[in-house]
Amino acid sequence: MISSKMTSKSQTTVPRAVRAALKLATGDTILYAIDGDQVIMTKAVAVPIEAPSSSYEEWNSADDRIAYAQL
Numbered sequence: 001m002i003s004s005k006m007t008s009k010s011q012t013t014v015p016r017a018v019r020a021a022l023k024l025a026t027g028d029t030i031l032y033a034i035d036g037d038q039v040i041m042t043k044a045v046a047v048p049i050e051a052p053s054s055s056y057e058e059w060n061s062a063d064d065r066i067a068y069a070q071l
Helices: 016-022 062-069
Strands: 030-035 038-043
Touching (some): 016 038
């Protein structure tokens, strides 16, 4: 079992073994899921954002996608 202490400001350090297991790096976002009296911690995965125009069929041509990718 891996442990860490909570500070008076409700902060804790993520232990090295946990950072390694989740492949955490500076700036990563951590997600928490509460299941009864247990908490599951996972690394948030970045989801690629589509071009806003892709939902409009008239702006969803190959030329529009190339122009958006160059922004």
